Amino acid sequence: MSYCGFEAFKVLAKNYLDVVESELFDEIKRLLEVEEIKMTPADVGENLLPKSEGEEGxxxxxxxxxxxxxxxxxxxxxxxxxxxxxxxxxxEGEES
Known part of the structure; x- marks a missing residue:
């Protein structure tokens, strides 16, 4: 399974939250582009799911x-x- 890039995140944000633009997108894009961060689209989607009724995007x-x-x-x-x-x-190898 591949890791989530910014374009995939935008699709997930639209599908889960009906959000197509936010001032937070720049920070999310920056973090998703960090090589060490390996988060699948499923993990991203799980974090985007509202945890309670009325929780905002x-x-x-x-x-x-x-x-x-x-x-x-x-x-x-x-x-x-x-x-x-x-x-x-x-x-340990040097001691042997």
């Missing part, structure tokens, strides 16, 4: 922005952990 867009930021931080942690593990393995 802007609230859902803000929730998506927070989820994208969390994914970015999680990706950063994964990379740091991989670097740490690789370093430990190299040190």
């Amino acid at each position: 802007e609230t859902c867009l803000r929730r998506l922005i927070e989820a994208l930021k969390e994914e970015k931080e999680e990706a950063k942690r994964r990379v740091e952990e991989e670097v740490k593990q690789k370093k430990e393995e190299e040190e």
Whole structure:
């Protein structure tokens, strides 16, 4: 499955929220273009779904922005952990 790009996000925003433009789109576009952020269209759609009756589109867009930021931080942690593990393995190899 491919990851969600900005054009796919716009289709989801229209379908889920009936929103075709928002001042929040620029930040969402910027986050979706970050290479480390890997969010599927299904994950984006889940974040766009209103969680309660009457919840506004802007609230859902803000929730998506927070989820994208969390994914970015999680990706950063994964990379740091991989670097740490690789370093430990190299040190163990040198001791042998």
